[in-house]
Amino acid sequence: MTRAKRFAYSAPFVPAEWIAAHGCLPRFHRPSGVITDGPIDDRAGLCAYMRAFVNEVSADSSIDGLILTTTCDQMRRAVDLIADGSAKPVFLMHVPTTWQTSTAYQYYLDELDRLGRFLVDQGGSTPSNGELIDVMRGFERGRQQIVATPERCRGQALSTALNGLFEGALPPAPPTEVRRGVPIAVLGGPLSKTDCQLFELIHAEGGTVLLDGTENGERGLPGKFNARQLAGEPLQVLADAYFGSIVDVFQRPNNRLFAWLKGQVKERGIEGIVLVRYVWCDCWHAEVQRIREWVGVPLVDIDLNGIDGAARNTTRIAAFLEALR
Amino acid sequence: MSGVLRQLSISEWDERYDRLKDNLKEPAYGGPLGRHLSDGDFRLNSIKFDNSAAALRLWNFLLTEEERLAEARRDGKKLVGTMKDLGTVPIIAYADPDVVAFYPDGAWWIPCVMELSAGLLDIADSLGIDESFCPVRAMLGAFVTEAHFPLPDLLICSAGAICDDFSAIAQRLAGLGHEIEWWEIPHRHPVRDPLERVALPGGFFAHRRQVEGVTAELERLKKIVERLTGNPLGEEQLRGSITAANTVRERLAELRQRVFTAPICPMPALEMLVAEMLAIHYCSDRDETVAVLDEMLETVDRRIAEGEGYFGAEAVRVFWINPVADLVAMNLLEECGGRICGTEYLFSHALDPIPTDLPPLEALAQMALADPMIGPAQDRARRVVSDIRRFGSQAVIISKIPGASHCAAEGAIIADVVREQCALPVLEIEVPPISDSVRSSLRTRLEALVEAAASVRPHRDDVLDKDER
Ligand code: SF4
Ligand code: SF4
Numbered sequence: 001m002t003r004a005k006r007f008a009y010s011a012p013f014v015p016a017e018w019i020a021a022h023g024c025l026p027r028f029h030r031p032s033g034v035i036t037d038g039p040i041d042d043r044a045g046l047c048a049y050m051r052a053f054v055n056e057v058s059a060d061s062s063i064d065g066l067i068l069t070t071t072c073d074q075m076r077r078a079v080d081l082i083a084d085g086s087a088k089p090v091f092l093m094h095v096p097t098t099w100q101t102s103t104a105y106q107y108y109l110d111e112l113d114r115l116g117r118f119l120v121d122q123g124g125s126t127p128s129n130g131e132l133i134d135v136m137r138g139f140e141r142g143r144q145q146i147v148a149t150p151e152r153c154r155g156q157a158l159s160t161a162l163n164g165l166f167e168g169a170l171p172p173a174p175p176t177e178v179r180r181g182v183p184i185a186v187l188g189g190p191l192s193k194t195d196c197q198l199f200e201l202i203h204a205e206g207g208t209v210l211l212d213g214t215e216n217g218e219r220g221l222p223g224k225f226n227a228r229q230l231a232g233e234p235l236q237v238l239a240d241a242y243f244g245s246i247v248d249v250f251q252r253p254n255n256r257l258f259a260w261l262k263g264q265v266k267e268r269g270i271e272g273i274v275l276v277r278y279v280w281c282d283c284w285h286a287e288v289q290r291i292r293e294w295v296g297v298p299l300v301d302i303d304l305n306g307i308d309g310a311a312r313n314t315t316r317i318a319a320f321l322e323a324l325r
Numbered sequence: 326m327s328g329v330l331r332q333l334s335i336s337e338w339d340e341r342y343d344r345l346k347d348n349l350k351e352p353a354y355g356g357p358l359g360r361h362l363s364d365g366d367f368r369l370n371s372i373k374f375d376n377s378a379a380a381l382r383l384w385n386f387l388l389t390e391e392e393r394l395a396e397a398r399r400d401g402k403k404l405v406g407t408m409k410d411l412g413t414v415p416i417i418a419y420a421d422p423d424v425v426a427f428y429p430d431g432a433w434w435i436p437c438v439m440e441l442s443a444g445l446l447d448i449a450d451s452l453g454i455d456e457s458f459c460p461v462r463a464m465l466g467a468f469v470t471e472a473h474f475p476l477p478d479l480l481i482c483s484a485g486a487i488c489d490d491f492s493a494i495a496q497r498l499a500g501l502g503h504e505i506e507w508w509e510i511p512h513r514h515p516v517r518d519p520l521e522r523v524a525l526p527g528g529f530f531a532h533r534r535q536v537e538g539v540t541a542e543l544e545r546l547k548k549i550v551e552r553l554t555g556n557p558l559g560e561e562q563l564r565g566s567i568t569a570a571n572t573v574r575e576r577l578a579e580l581r582q583r584v585f586t587a588p589i590c591p592m593p594a595l596e597m598l599v600a601e602m603l604a605i606h607y608c609s610d611r612d613e614t615v616a617v618l619d620e621m622l623e624t625v626d627r628r629i630a631e632g633e634g635y636f637g638a639e640a641v642r643v644f645w646i647n648p649v650a651d652l653v654a655m656n657l658l659e660e661c662g663g664r665i666c667g668t669e670y671l672f673s674h675a676l677d678p679i680p681t682d683l684p685p686l687e688a689l690a691q692m693a694l695a696d697p698m699i700g701p702a703q704d705r706a707r708r709v710v711s712d713i714r715r716f717g718s719q720a721v722i723i724s725k726i727p728g729a730s731h732c733a734a735e736g737a738i739i740a741d742v743v744r745e746q747c748a749l750p751v752l753e754i755e756v757p758p759i760s761d762s763v764r765s766s767l768r769t770r771l772e773a774l775v776e777a778a779a780s781v782r783p784h785r786d787d788v789l790d791k792d793e794r
Binding site: 045102289 | 454545730
């Protein structure tokens with residue numbers, strides 16, 4: 001029997017349910033490291049995370065296609081860079097940056113429709129409402145299990161759990177940690193597996209990460225499905241839970257991100273923020289100062305070059321935590 | 326007998342102005358160029374200008390926009406700051422005679438023109454927007470100082486498939502308390518189904534649903550402008566505004582065609598760059614824009630008829646991609662033996678005629694979707710190739726913009742397509758807002774490009790499309 005085709009994506013606005021309902025396998029891919037050769041060569045001005053993601057999934061024989069989004073220029077233009085040379089099909093999904101209008105919502109729905117047709121072209125099948133609802137219910141149950149264990153909501157543990165869920169085998173929860181140290185939020189763009197070492201570094205320096213607010217962390221999880229609407233309009237419910245609920249820095253305006261952050265800081269008793277961003281990640285870079293002024297707790301700004309994330313920031317993180325203790 | 330013209334420095338122009346002034350018919354904003362130096366526009370000291378009265382008027386028009394905006398405010402007109410879309414939203418705004426639209430994005434060039442003396446980049450730095458962003462970060466400083474344009478009554482900015490630099494900087498501006506109306510421009514994706522495909526001005530295609538979506542967004546913006554002024558904007562006014570925009574575009578198209586294809590360059594690069602920019606925003610006076618372009622056309626026509634021009638017939642015909650952060654670089658190319666024959670300054674969609682056989686907002690939606698920057702870089706490259714063929718360019722310069730999020734990926738793609746399809750030499754350069762420190766290396770590279778192009782020097786027909794012959 002041929003296996004279902006597997007499609008890798010990075011932005012949380014791509015609904016895994018939609019891919020799975022088409023009979024394909026979603027892979028919420030977190031690149032392991034960032035220095036890999038592949039269709040995108042190393043040149044000044046390119047984001048190391050984008051390069052790592054594209055090059056790694058391009059080389060991974062278990063992945064049959066890529067789904068990228070327009071959520072940043074780097075990912076959008078990555079599609080141009082690999083357009084002629086990619087051995088795998090690539091889909092570029094426009095995720096609207098505006099979110100307050102019906103036009104933006106409709107664009108998102110139109111893009112889901114286009115994504116669906118792409119998946120069918122690649123061997124998937126158009127799901128009935130019933131099939132979509134079944135997948136949505138199953139994934140939502142799984143996500144609830146995942147978020148019930150805070151240790152599973154951070155860094156690599158979260159991607160492992162989600163991908164396990166998508167492949168039908170949710171891995172066992174890691175042991176519960178005893179909370180100690182200064183409550184920290186990690187906030188920012190996505191993190192590669194290598195750069196997730198920052199979590200251990202924070203831990204080692206006397207902090208406890210109580211919130212993974214990175215793009216491929218807890219912040220990127222969809223909202224709850226509207227149970228009452230689900231039976232009648234599953235696609236709209238899906239769009240609400242992803243496009244309507246996930247907050248990000250690229251959105252215009254991006255005040256929902258600030259409101260969300262303030263709420264989380266208060267709810268979880270966060271005392272310090274480690275803001276992580278890759279060099280050339282303009283949308284996060286531009287907001288560092290405003291977040292610092294706005295959020296009311298100390299913040300350290302960590303830029304990552306994709307080479308030695310944890311190591312080059314050890315001193316700064318240690319000093320930051322020392323100041324907080 | 327053909328005459329070789331010589332560009333003038335600003336002091337030479339002022340001497341010439343003294344000699345000519347009694348016979349010059351100048352608009353109210355006229356006067357010697359040297360007076361702009363006292364406004365702090367120090368880079369003018371390093372620029373070489375075309376020597377015609379038309380160019381004098383053009384430069385004076387450009388350098389007095391701030392005064393026009395202040396006057397419009399005094400006259401009770403509403404000022405609308407339109408950001409990023411380059412050419413579309415002002416047409417809605419100008420449909421109301423009591424509105425003046427302008428692009429705060431124009432602050433892009435202030436660090437160059439004022440030789441960093443305005444401190445705008447320092448202000449951007451202090452707001453966390455450092456040199457890893459493109460020169461448009463100067464806009465933040467301009468808003469903070471309020472010294473370069475009056476604060477608009479309404480700010481409108483496109484979002485979506487735009488560059489991260491602008492999106493991030495505009496959001497930073499909003500974070501400083503400047504309220505912005507955002508509107509969505511989607512990424513223009515390939516459309517396979519011919520029934521769903523809409524042919525856009527300029528040759529690209531968009532999906533019918535995207536045209537509908539952008540039309541709805543422009544309808545929303547129209548209502549916002551109406552709320553600002555209290556005046557309804559009817560279809561007739563919008564059509565009138567489109568007709569007026571097309572008048573500007575037609576003039577500019579003629580100017581480009583004549584200048585870029587003339588045997589000897591009848592108008593230098595910098596004046597042509599300024600003229601192209603007028604098509605986006607009219608320097609806050611649409612009627613005067615037409616008059617300025619008309620005078621340029623007359624000058625160019627006369628020079629072509631009389632065989633007059635710059636740099637001689639041997640000058641290498643260069644296609645220039647992206648605006649350059651230091652204007653002096655355009656002069657430098659000319660010093661190195663090149664002349665501009667073809668440009669793509671990020672807004673080629675604003676030069677195309679707007680369809681007049683469609684409902685006005687749908688026509689404008691098509692224009693917005695024809696923006697070369699919102700689709701694949703390959704689209705932009707194809708348009709460049711078609712213009713290279715049209716103008717018979719012999720070499721291509723891709724001027725990378727410092728810090729710009731699109732340049733790292735896009736430059737290489739365009740260069741590959743141009744090399745493959747036109748077999749022309751391509752040079753990628755990056756020029757900072759004040760390029761004095763890199764001038765000698767820049768000169769060497771430009772000279773090398775000119776030399777390489779001159780050694781292959783195809784006859785113009787060699788690069789024409791088959792069906793153009
Ligand atoms: S890290 Fe930032 S720039 Fe890089 S791909 Fe992610 S969002 Fe884009
Ligand atoms: S120059 Fe490029 S990066 Fe800068 S605002 Fe314009 S399109 Fe954006």
